[in-house]
Amino acid sequence: MPRIFVSQRRIQQWTEEGRISVEGNVLTLPELSRQFRLTEAFHVERVVSEGGDTYRLTGKVKTRGQIGTLGGEVFLNSLIIGEAAYEGESGFIGEALPAPAVQAPQAGPTSGRAVPPPAPPPRSRDAASQAGIHALAAMSSASQAAASTMGVVPIKPISSSRDRGSLQGLGPAIGKK
Numbered sequence: 001m002p003r004i005f006v007s008q009r010r011i012q013q014w015t016e017e018g019r020i021s022v023e024g025n026v027l028t029l030p031e032l033s034r035q036f037r038l039t040e041a042f043h044v045e046r047v048v049s050e051g052g053d054t055y056r057l058t059g060k061v062k063t064r065g066q067i068g069t070l071g072g073e074v075f076l077n078s079l080i081i082g083e084a085a086y087e088g089e090s091g092f093i094g095e096a097l098p099a100p101a102v103q104a105p106q107a108g109p110t111s112g113r114a115v116p117p118p119a120p121p122p123r124s125r126d127a128a129s130q131a132g133i134h135a136l137a138a139m140s141s142a143s144q145a146a147a148s149t150m151g152v153v154p155i156k157p158i159s160s161s162r163d164r165g166s167l168q169g170l171g172p173a174i175g176k177k
Contacts, residue, residue: 036094
C-alpha cells in the first residue's frame with residue numbers, strides 16, 4: 001500500500017486553510033473524499049554529528065516506533081541516537097484507507113447515477129500546498145506517490161527481509177529548496 005510523509009508544518013497549513021481535517025489518527029481530505037491513517041514519523045534530512053551517518057538514516061523517514069527501537073529520541077527538529085545527531089522534520093506517514101463503498105442506486109423512478117456533491121470553490125493557495133495535495137491525490141489513486149520538496153515525501157515499500165530486519169529502505173533522499 002502506498003505511503004507518504006507529510007510534515008507537521010504542512011498538516012498545520014492545510015488545516016488552517018480548511019483543506020483537511022484531522023480526528024485522532026485519521027486525516028480526511030474532502031477534495032478527494034479520501035482518508036489517510038497517520039503515524040508519527042521523522043524525515044531525516046542530514047547528519048550533524050562528527051561521527052558521520054553511522055545509522056545510514058539520511059534521506060529516510062522513520063516512525064517514532066522505529067526510532068525508539070534504535071534507541072533514538074526526537075526533540076523538535078533533532079534526532080539523537082547514541083552519539084549520532086541528525087536534523088530533519090517531524091510529521092506523519094499517511095497510509096490511504098480504503099475508499100468508502102458506494103451504495104448501488106435503488107430501482108425505481110429515482111434510480112440513476114448518484115451525483116457527487118460539487119467541489120468546493122477554489123481558493124488562493126500557494127504552489128507548495130497545491131503540490132502536496134496533488135501528491136496525496138496521486139498516492140490515493142496510483143501505486144506511486146508524487147513527490148514534493150515542500151513537506152511531502154513518498155515512502156518506498158519495504159521489499160526484502162533484510163530491509164525489514166534493519167529498518168532500512170523507507171524513503172528517498174529529498175533536497176530542500
